[in-house]
Amino acid sequence: MNTFLFAAAENDAIPKCKAGGMGDVVRDVPRQISERGDxxxxxxxxxxxxHKNGTFKTSLNFELRGLMYNADLYEVPPKKEFKNVHHYVIHHPEIEAGGIAHIYxxxxxxxFFTDAIKYFIFNTAVAAAIKQGAFGNLNVVHLHDWHSSLLLFLREYHKDYKMLKxxxxxxxxxxxxxxxxxxxSDNYSSVRNWFPDMAIDTKRLMDYRYTDCINLMAVGIRFADAVHTVSPSYKEDVMKPSSPPEFIGGEGLEKDLKKADKEGRLFGILNGCNYKNINAEAKGEIYRNTVKALFSWLQDENKKYKADFLAHTGEKIMKYVGNRPKFIVSSIARLTEQKYYFFKRNPDAFVKILQKLKKVDGIFMLLGTGAPEYEELFRKISYENENFIFTNGQSESLIDSMYLECDLYFMPSLFEPCGISQMLAMRNGNPCLVHHTGGLKDTVDHLKTGFTFDGDTYDEKIKNMLSAFDVALEVFENDKPKWEKIQIAAKRKRFTWKKSVDEYYKFLYNL
Structure with missing residues (x-):
């Protein structure tokens, strides 16, 4: 039996520990590993x-800032039990909850000032736990994003953790x-403050743009035995330099990624999607679930500042309760540049989409929270366009309904390492309209399982996005057999974790 340790900032296998797609991966991959008997x-x-409903396992002692630190390891109950999968949290008073999903x-x-502090403590505590044998004899440690890459820094330079090699x-x-x-150095949240006596090679750790800084994402890429991007096309993208907004690639780390590829350490393996134990809402609940979500937010003190907007959305949605529109486009994401840059930079293009929908008795439903300027933009567009329903909050049951009941799922991401939303929509037989980038390239085929757009310049991309939308509406309105064929093909596509984890074993875990 092989023994693995996953270290990450998020884990959706336990309640209230997810901000994004990483939480899904950290939930699903261990379950698949357990099915293999590991x-x-x-x-x-x-x-x-x-840690509050966890079982205390052990106390962890380690040195930081020239002082002895003490943290506690707790085992916590998962949402669902799987054989040979154990979930833990590390508690220390300085590892605080942030404002983003009570995590970051x-x-x-x-x-990164506060996050770096808490992840410095977390990673050193994890290294101490491994050293103390809290997780038994480990074959593989799987790290996720910069929040856990410091373990590689400790493995490389810290005299107490040489056994990690x-x-x-x-x-x-x-x-x-x-x-x-x-x-x-020269900062409370700096490497030298937390590891004052360690001999380090700043050249191997530094950021290319800010040479007096460590780049923790780069540390992961430079020191890991295997580096993994969450789709094959994203692997190709990140080895090229970014030239925003036309193309988002290696974000300054393309040299490191190319080197990792040359050394045979870089692998692009598509994330899977969960096709079992799906949290299913009944069909026809989409408007009721919207109203339920709005009512619960109206009672929330923190949402008082947008009470007027929530009431406005409620009034809008009531129109559709007994009078379903002919076509529903939906989109669910954190409101950030990555997800909605095209709409933010060109709100007119989005309004044109709403006008096209109006002609076919269609509505656009968008759910999400995020950057204030994006929230304000979509609230403004909602006040001005009656067929735009912007649900400015988070609701699991409404999200499930939106994936289930939309006719077209819209995902115009500027870049997309893998993307899970398109897989969840396709799982329900709903075609997607996506930007032809990263993992979206690997999952949606134009006019076969959905619709895609691209272009060499920004203006071309916007023009092609509107054209692709026209094509989708045209097929839906005038070629029902073709639309049904696309729906069936989308539903038949299977991005299973079994297939992905088979590749993990072969390429990443070397087992």
Whole structure:
């Protein structure tokens, strides 16, 4: 039996520990490994809250800032039990919950200041737990994004953790744009402050743009035994330099990624999608679930500032309760540049889509929260366009209904390492309209399982996005057999975790 440790910032196998797609992967891959008869331990920070219903396992002692630190390891109950999968959290008072999903901090003055502190403590505690044998004898440690890459730094330079060199380390990149850059010195949240006596090679750790800083995403890429992008096409994208907004590639780390590829350490393996134990909403509940979500937010003190907008959305949705529109387009995502840059830069293009929908008695439903300027933009467009339903909040049951009941799922991401939303929509037999980039290239085929757009320039992309939308409406309105064929093909596509994890064993885990 092989024994694995997954270390990450998120784990959706336990309640209230997910902000994005990484949480899904950290939930699903261990379950698949357990089906193969191997053992997995998954560890994440407690964020001051996740240890409360856990069982205390052991105390962890380690040195940081020239002082002795003490953290606690708890085993916590998962949402669903799987044989040989154990979930843990590490509790320390300085590992605090941030504002983003009660996980990440957003420090506008000094990006990553608070997050770096808590992940420095978390990673050192994980290294101490491995050394103490808290997870038994490990064959593979699988790290996810910059939040856990410090384990590779400790493995390379820390005298107390040399034994980590005997274990294979795998590093998965979920979001290359967020790199965890912090100063080497002269700052509370710097490497020298937390590891004052360590002899390090700053050249091997530094960021190319800010040479007085460590780049923790780069540390993962430079030091791991295997590096993994979450789709084959994204692997090709990240080895080329970015030239935004036309193309988002290696984000300054393309040299490192090319080198990893040359050394045979870089692998592009598509994420899977869950086709079992699906949280199914009944069909026809989409408007009721919208109203339910709006009512619960109207009672939330924190949402008072947008009470007027929530009431406006409720009034709109009531129109459709007994009078279903002929065509529903939906989109669900965090409101960020990655997901909706095209609409933010060109709101007119989005309004044109709404006008095209109006002609066929269609509506556009968007659900999400995120950057204030994106929330404000979509609220403004909602006040001005009656067939745009913007649900500015988070609701699992409404999200399930939107994936289930839309006619077309819209995903105009500027870049997309893998994307899970398109897989969830396709799972329900709903065609997607996507930007032909990253993992979306690997999952949606134009006029076969959905619709795609691309272009060499930004203006060309916008023009082609509107044309692709016209094509989708044209097929839906005037060629029902073809539309049904696309729906069936979308539903038949299977992106299974079994297939992905078979490739993990072969290429990443080397087992």
């Amino acid at each position: 053992k997995v331990h998954v560890v994440v920070p407690a964020y001051g809250r996740l 901090h957003d420090d506008p003055e000094e990006p 005997d274990i294979r380390f795998v590093y998965s990149i979920h979001n290359l744009a967020i790199q965890g850059i912090r100063p080497f």
